[in-house]
Amino acid sequence: MASVEMRLPAVHKPVSPAASQSNRDDKHLVVPGDVITSDTGFMRGHGTYMDEDRLTASVAGEVERVNKLICVRPLKTRYNGEVGDVVIGRITEVQQKRWKVETNSRLDSVLLLSSVNLPGGELRRRSAQDELAMRDYLQEGDLISAEVQSIFSDGALSLHTRSLKYGKLGQGVLVLVSPSIVKRQKTHFHNLPCGASIILGNNGYVWLYPTPGHQDEEAGGYYTSMEPVSLADREVISRLRNCLLALAAHKVLLYDTSVLYCYEASLTHQIKDILKPEIMEEIILETRQRLVEHEG
Amino acid sequence: MAGLELLSDQGYRLDGRKATELRKVQARTSVFAQADGSAYLEQGNTKALAVVYGPHETRGSRSKSLHDRAVINCQFSMATFSTAERKRRPHGDRKSSEMSLHLKQTFEAAVLTELYPRSQIDIYVKILQADGGNYSACVNAATLALVDAGIPMRDYVCACTAGFVEDTPLADLCHAEESGGGTSLALALLPRSGNIALLQMDARLHQDHLDALIEAAMTACKGLSKVLDDVVRQHLEEVSVLTRD
Amino acid sequence: MRDTPLSNCERRFLLKAIEEKKRLDGRQTYDYRNIKITFGTDYGCCIVELGRTRVLCQVSCELVPPKDSRPTEGIMFFNLELSPMASPAFEPNRQSELLVMLNRQLERCLRNSKCIDTESLCVVSGEKVWQIRVDVHVLNHDGNLMDAASIAAISALSHFRRPDVAIQGRDITVFSPEERDPIPLSIYHMPICVSFAFFLQGSYLLVDPCEQEERVKDGLLVIAMNKHREICSIQSSGGIMLLKDQVLRCSKIASVKVSEITELINKALENDKKIRKEGGKFGFAESMPKERITTLKREEAPVEMADVKETANEIVNRTETPTEVVSSPVLVAMGTAQVGEGIVNSWGLDEDEEDEPQTEDTKTDDVMVISDSEEEEVVILNEEAQKSTKLSKRK
Numbered sequence: 025m026a027s028v029e030m031r032l033p034a035v036h037k038p039v040s041p042a043a044s045q046s047n048r049d050d051k052h053l054v055v056p057g058d059v060i061t062s063d064t065g066f067m068r069g070h071g072t073y074m075d076e077d078r079l080t081a082s083v084a085g086e087v088e089r090v091n092k093l094i095c096v097r098p099l100k101t102r103y104n105g106e107v108g109d110v111v112i113g114r115i116t117e118v119q120q121k122r123w124k125v126e127t128n129s130r131l132d133s134v135l136l137l138s139s140v141n142l143p144g145g146e147l148r149r150r151s152a153q154d155e156l157a158m159r160d161y162l163q164e165g166d167l168i169s170a171e172v173q174s175i176f177s178d179g180a181l182s183l184h185t186r187s188l189k190y191g192k193l194g195q196g197v198l199v200l201v202s203p204s205i206v207k208r209q210k211t212h213f214h215n216l217p218c219g220a221s222i223i224l225g226n227n228g229y230v231w232l233y234p235t236p237g238h239q240d241e242e243a244g245g246y247y248t249s250m251e252p253v254s255l256a257d258r259e260v261i262s263r264l265r266n267c268l269l270a271l272a273a274h275k276v277l278l279y280d281t282s283v284l285y286c287y288e289a290s291l292t293h294q295i296k297d298i299l300k301p302e303i304m305e306e307i308i309l310e311t312r313q314r315l316v317e318h319e320g
Numbered sequence: 321m322a323g324l325e326l327l328s329d330q331g332y333r334l335d336g337r338k339a340t341e342l343r344k345v346q347a348r349t350s351v352f353a354q355a356d357g358s359a360y361l362e363q364g365n366t367k368a369l370a371v372v373y374g375p376h377e378t379r380g381s382r383s384k385s386l387h388d389r390a391v392i393n394c395q396f397s398m399a400t401f402s403t404a405e406r407k408r409r410p411h412g413d414r415k416s417s418e419m420s421l422h423l424k425q426t427f428e429a430a431v432l433t434e435l436y437p438r439s440q441i442d443i444y445v446k447i448l449q450a451d452g453g454n455y456s457a458c459v460n461a462a463t464l465a466l467v468d469a470g471i472p473m474r475d476y477v478c479a480c481t482a483g484f485v486e487d488t489p490l491a492d493l494c495h496a497e498e499s500g501g502g503t504s505l506a507l508a509l510l511p512r513s514g515n516i517a518l519l520q521m522d523a524r525l526h527q528d529h530l531d532a533l534i535e536a537a538m539t540a541c542k543g544l545s546k547v548l549d550d551v552v553r554q555h556l557e558e559v560s561v562l563t564r565d
Numbered sequence: 566m567r568d569t570p571l572s573n574c575e576r577r578f579l580l581k582a583i584e585e586k587k588r589l590d591g592r593q594t595y596d597y598r599n600i601k602i603t604f605g606t607d608y609g610c611c612i613v614e615l616g617r618t619r620v621l622c623q624v625s626c627e628l629v630p631p632k633d634s635r636p637t638e639g640i641m642f643f644n645l646e647l648s649p650m651a652s653p654a655f656e657p658n659r660q661s662e663l664l665v666m667l668n669r670q671l672e673r674c675l676r677n678s679k680c681i682d683t684e685s686l687c688v689v690s691g692e693k694v695w696q697i698r699v700d701v702h703v704l705n706h707d708g709n710l711m712d713a714a715s716i717a718a719i720s721a722l723s724h725f726r727r728p729d730v731a732i733q734g735r736d737i738t739v740f741s742p743e744e745r746d747p748i749p750l751s752i753y754h755m756p757i758c759v760s761f762a763f764f765l766q767g768s769y770l771l772v773d774p775c776e777q778e779e780r781v782k783d784g785l786l787v788i789a790m791n792k793h794r795e796i797c798s799i800q801s802s803g804g805i806m807l808l809k810d811q812v813l814r815c816s817k818i819a820s821v822k823v824s825e826i827t828e829l830i831n832k833a834l835e836n837d838k839k840i841r842k843e844g845g846k847f848g849f850a851e852s853m854p855k856e857r858i859t860t861l862k863r864e865e866a867p868v869e870m871a872d873v874k875e876t877a878n879e880i881v882n883r884t885e886t887p888t889e890v891v892s893s894p895v896l897v898a899m900g901t902a903q904v905g906e907g908i909v910n911s912w913g914l915d916e917d918e919e920d921e922p923q924t925e926d927t928k929t930d931d932v933m934v935i936s937d938s939e940e941e942e943v944v945i946l947n948e949e950a951q952k953s954t955k956l957s958k959r960k
Contacts (some may be wrong), residue, residue: 053556055549056467057475057512071472073432082432082472084552086560098470099559102356102375130375130439178437200354273353275562418669421662422802425784428805437862476810500680505799515806519786521799522677527816 025247054081054096061094069095103129103203103227105181109172110212112193112225113183115162121155123162125170128203128227131180135162138186139173140193145305167193169223169231189213193223194249196233197265201272203228207279214280218287219260224278230268232261263290266298267307274308326497332497335364338449340536342480342492342543347461349468356494357469361461364494365451370461372469374441390436392560394424396458398447419455426459426508432472441471446498455506455520456467460548468528471523477517478545479508482537484529489536507537514538570655571780579781583769589777590616595818597773600826602720602833606848608747609725616775617707617904622717623700624725628739631687631694640696643672645703645714652706667710670800671701674715674756674789678797681722682751688730688737695727697750708775711787715758715851720830721754724837756797757826761786761817763805770811772818786812788819792827 054060057078060072060079068074071083072094081087083098105111105127113125116132123135137150137158162168166225167188170183185191203226207229215235234257237288267277267286276282289310297303331338343364352358357372378385385391396419397411427443443465445458459479466473483490484503498504503525508518516538525533579589586594598616605611609624629795629846645668647655654655656659675681699722701714726747762774762782770779770786784803790796796816801807894902 048467053553055476055556056473058511073472073474075474080474082474083468083470084467084556099556100350100356100468101470126377130377130436132377230409258353275559324913414665414668417662417665421665425802425804427804429806510806513806515808516801516812517804517806519799519801519807519812521796522673524795524797527790527794527820530816531809532811534812538741538809 039190048198053085054087055084056082057161060087060096060222065092067093069093071096071098071253100202100204102129104179105129105133105172105175105227107172107174109226110169110223111181111183111227112167112169112198112223112229112231113227115164115166115168117166118158118162118164121150121158123158125168125183127181127183128200128229129179131178133172133181133183134176135168135170135183135185136265139182141185141188162192167231169225192232193231195253196231197261199230199232199265199268199272201228201230201278203270205272205278206230206274207277207282209279216264216280216284216287218264218284220264222264222280222283224280228280232260232264232268234261249280252287263287263295263298266290266295270304270307271311273304276308276311276315282311282315285314285318289314326483326500326502327488327490333490334514335494339488340491340539342540343494345460345544345547347464347548349464349551349555355469357465357467357471359464359468361457363453363457363460363466365449366453366457366494367448368398368445368454368457368461369448369460370443370445370465372441372443372462372465372471373470374469374501375439377440378440380538385438385440388437389433390431390439390441392424392428392431392433393440393442394420394427394462395442395444396420396423396447397445398450398454402447402450416440419458422455422518422520423462424460426477427462427466429517430463430473430475430477430510431466433476435472450495452493452498453506456480456492456508459508464548468555475510475512476545476548477508478511478541478548479506479518480537480540480544481506482533482540484525484533485531489533491536491540505533505537507534507541509538509541509545511542568652571777575777576781579766579777583764583771583778588771589775592773594770595772595822597822597826598775600716600829602716602830604720604724604833604837604848606727609721611717611721611724612704613713613720615709615713615773616714617705618709618714620710620714620717621702621704622701622714622721624721625698625700626725626727627696627698628688628693628737629696630692631690636691637687637694639694641676641681641683642698643668643675643701643718644699645671645701645712647703647706651703655703666802667714670711670758670789670798671714671718672785673798673800674758675699675718675722678754678756678789678791679718680752680754680756680791680797682753685751686935688852689732693737697722697727698726706776708777708779709760709773711758711760712773715756715789716826716830719752719755719757720833721828722750723755723834725750745947754791754793754795755827755830756789756791757823758787758789758798759822761788761815761818763803763807767805767811768814772822783892786815788816790816790819790823790825794820825893864868 058081060081062078064077066079068079071081072079073082074080079094081096082258083096085096085098088095088097103111111127111133113127113133115123116126117124121283122136125133125135127133137154142148142154143161165195168185170185171187171190172181173184174182176182206224206226206228208226212226214224215221219235221233221235223233225231229301254287264283264287267283267290271278271282271286289307293303293307298307327333327339333339337343345361345363347359347361349357349359351360351369352371355371355373359370361368361370377391378391386475395411396416398416400407423443423445431441443462445462447454447458449502455526456479459477463473463477467476480491481493481498482505483493483497490497501523503521503523505519505521509517582588588594590598599614602615603612613620613622629640632640645664647659647661647664647667649655681697686697688694699718701718703710703714726742726749728742728747729745731738760773762771762778763769763774763784763786764771764782766783774782782803784801784805786801786807787799788796789798799812808934884952894904896902
């Protein structure tokens with residue numbers, strides 16, 4: 025018999041600034057309309073605008089100064105792509121010679137037909153037949169992992185899947201988090217020791233999937249295995265998903281170590297309990313402690 | 321409404337406030353996790369909820385997108401349970417369309433839309449409880465939601481209502497004062513520069529009193545901007561505490 | 566049909582002209598176009614022409630049960646429609662932003678300002694009241710629909726007469742206009758909207774924008790006032806940033822304009838009343854000037870004639886004698902003439918060349934206004950010419 029849980033609204037506990045160990049004083053927080061400086065020697069970066077010779081903030085966030093460049097980084101924003109980022113996206117449209125991919129950025133990204141591997145791994149010029157057969161490769165609604173190749177002038181990203189590790193994604197779980205909590209690292213594909221694999225997209229889309237058993241010759245990344253996934257694997261993936269949501273709610277930076285520590289800290293609880301606020305806090309506290317020890 | 325004095329001899333209004341006192345304002349940002357920006361605001365008994373999605377690719381007709389700017393899409397609606405009598409048509413009637421239009425124009429002027437060509441920013445505002453100052457609560461809630469979404473703006477946009485009774489300007493009108501038939505002025509202001517983004521006045525007022533009325537409304541807006549500022553700064557500090565590298 | 570956008574060079578030209586304080590039709594910054602108010606044969610029907618913008622308003626009434634919340638007051642219902650004949654951009658049954666804005670502003674201007682005494686519209690409290698319905702139709706769109714609509718609405722309301730009623734117990738008898746004279750509505754004051762258009766981020770403003778000026782405007786401020794200097798409504802739209810002083814200045818300008826327009830309305834109402842009393846012909850048919858199909862209708866445009874002789878003499882003295890002697894006009898057919906030979910036709914087609922007769926240069930001391938036809942200026946170039954040459958603008 026399914027159980028019903030009820031919860032009365034609780035007073036929102038403000039996070040006390042004294043609890044943080046970092047120095048709060050060196051963070052310059054601004055809101056829109058705040059004058060950052062009246063000195064004209066600085067160059068203005070993102071998040072600022074010039075208001076009659078005064079550099080004014082246009083978003084709410086932290087001021088970052090690099091030599092003469094001042095920019096304001098907002099707390100939450102849509103994904104702003106950089107060349108070389110790994111992203112996970114959903115195909116929204118199939119157009120002539122390209123696909124439109126939705127990647128949580130301010131314009132849909134573009135995946136050109138010339139930037140994908142043909143099935144079978146051939147290297148040849150794309151013909152008109154390839155264009156007509158685009159839908160056989162990727163359809164609307166498919167999930168792909170790709171890398172940012174370049175950025176168009178209006179800010180749209182151009183993606184490519186020219187490596188065997190990128191391509192269409194098969195069975196797994198997608199978790200949406202804010203792009204600002206995904207840590208930038210050398211590699212975003214991890215095989216976690218707990219038995220699942222994870223792709224941390226820079227755009228905030230995280231993909232959890234069962235570790236592929238053996239690498240059969242990938243047909244250019246389009247082969248998705250439809251074999252049923254075992255219960256143990258599925259439980260691991262569910263637990264990881266809840267851990268990711270817990271980490272995101274407490275704004276902990278996501279990278280392989282933090283995810284792993286969080287997973288281990290949550291083993292004592294049932295999977296569905298991880299989403300309860302008190303248990304979430306407990307787990308996150310433990311994770312944070314271990315992370316500090318690990319770094320310290 | 322004869323017999324109900326809007327301003328008593330001792331200078332107290334219907335709810336006990338003085339002439340230039342604002343109602344209590346409480347607000348919170350980031351109330352929805354899945355939206356890009358969201359805010360909930362209470363101004364006295366008026367409750368408004370604002371949600372912002374964007375900037376994102378223009379959905380729907382491609383022809384609506386502008387090549388050099390973002391399009392701001394606004395929808396204003398009142399919950400059917402927000403007024404004393406159940407509202408038949410929450411949105412689509414003329415008053416809501418007009419409010420949506422004004423909200424859109426106000427924010428088109430305040431948001432730096434040139435940074436997002438061919439994109440679309442959606443702002444949805446809903447009044448959960450209407451007790452006077454509906455438009456002002458919407459504007460304030462939408463400002464907080466836009467700040468929460470990280471969309472660049474010139475400045476906060478604060479709005480407030482003001483009225484006039486027996487040569488005294490009243491700030492921040494409640495429903496009884498608004499519908500009493502006296503003058504009511506709604507003003508949306510960018511506090512730092514003093515620019516008026518929107519000015520709307522109903523009912524008769526002699527030209528000589530206009531100055532005093534606008535002044536009262538502007539002062540009320542500036543006071544309100546301080547409250548909104550506090551809310552945003554507090555949220556900023558909380559989150560920056562949580563995300564330390 | 567989608568509105569054709571204004572071309573970039575037209576836009577630039579308009580903005581440049583506004584910067585130099587010039588307008589397309591030669592008006593000053595605070596000038597209104599010619600307002601003409603005419604009434605129809607029925608009471609409550611009115612056409613207002615503001616330059617080329619034309620708006621028709623009709624007021625009608627009906628006995629209905631009152632609203633529950635206000636059992637002793639009559640009901641006012643306003644409706645403005647943008648007829649597709651006004652502009653190709655208006656489509657029927659499409660709720661555009663302009664329509665919403667105009668409707669709301671009209672409602673706000675007339676309803677919230679309580680210019681009509683609604684209590685006098687009550688017949689039987691709680692059961693029957695008069696519902697006054699004001700329908701405004703836009704017939705031609707050449708800018709500033711708001712002002713024209715408000716003038717039309719208030720003129721029609723002032724002109725309207727409702728039927729007389731007699732109450733005997735529970736019976737209500739409505740008398741037709743033949744049985745008893747209809748009664749005018751009791752109007753406390755006349756609110757009139759004045760529109761100010763702002764350009765170039767609020768640095769320049771114009772009163773009564775025409776259609777092209779409206780397309781390049783940044784925003785609009787509409788102030789509704791009556792002649793007692795009471796502001797009935799203010800509405801700013803378009804997302805412009807205003808300063809308080811600008812608003813106050815606009816209200817002062819508005820009060821001046823409103824008193825002028827109120828004068829005009831009152832005069833038109835007086836005229837109409839007089840004509841009806843004297844039994845003369847009234848109505849729209851009489852107010853349209855007689856037009857022949859072959860000629861264009863042009864209004865009389867005032868020409869600055871103050872020191873024409875001196876300026877003309879100056880110009881004559883300054884210019885040198887022309888190198889070529891231009892022959893006197895040659896009459897080709899009745900009503901047309903030709904001066905000079907023109908350049909040789911290089912297209913090889915047979916075209917009649919009818920040059921436009923030149924006006925204000927060398928022969929200006931012969932300028933005489935002969936006939937009082939509706940065409941602009943009738944100029945006789947040469948005393949020998951028997952016929953007068955009409956200045957027709959050929960396209």
